[in-house]
Amino acid sequence: MDFFFDDLPSTSMSTPKKGNKDSLTLDDTAYDLSRNTSSSVSLTEIERQHSSSCIDDISKKAQEMVEKINHGRTRDQEMMDSFQEKLTEKVTEMCQLMKEHMYIVYEKNSNEIQVKLQELSEVLENCSKLNQELLEASQALACLRDGLDINQRSEP
Template identity: 60%
Template sequence: MDLPSSDLPSTSLKDSQMTEDSNHSPSRGKSSSNSMTDTGEQHTSSGIDDISKSAQELVIKINDSRTSDQKVFNSFQEKLLKKVTEMCQQMQEHMYNVYEENSNVMQVYLQELSDVLERCSQLNSELFNASQALESLRGGLAISHASEP
């Protein structure tokens, strides 16, 4: 992960050169060297603190970004669920309209079938009556044929 340059702890070339110069300078006394080492340790400690602070700020930014991402995702999910629900309702309405249209067409066909079956029943009754009339006629012809010598 790249750190923005403004978030990096500031150290100057002059500070590092001064530390090197004080460590290698033969004209400086021992107390001066110790005080420079203490200053260097404080500077290093301050640098570590700055890096730690920058890392903590980055973690906070990452967590904030994740929270924001979760909010965006939740919003997307809500909108998607709403849209899916709307589409399901539209499909259901369309399905019911098709059912109604089909029911009307089937009602017409069922009425036609009922009319045809009623006509078949009437024809069957007429055929039965005609068959009985023919049977009576045949029976009458048989009696008349039997009475003739």
């Protein structure tokens, strides 16, 4: 808000500008004093009232500016609160979506792991069978070798 002090009348008793009817001169004051001695008192009173009125106007305008600033700050605070609330909602929503996606990935991985564990179990079972067959074959070979050793000793 701009204040223009050019609009305010001067309260000093300076030299008047030519053609200005509102300006006072010493001659006018003397003339007024000869006619009525209370005119200079009322002029001072008018100047005080005018100054008081100007001060009141400035004070009102300043108060209006303060109220506008406070209103703007209140509006800004409400906007920030709203933004924070919406941001919190969005973050919560995104976290929930990420959790759901994470659980979907866990489920998929669990199924794949289960398949791999089943395959591993089957391979280990086959390995156990083969190991048992190897032991049996080894024992059969050991018996055969022992039998051959006994035959070679008896033939001399």
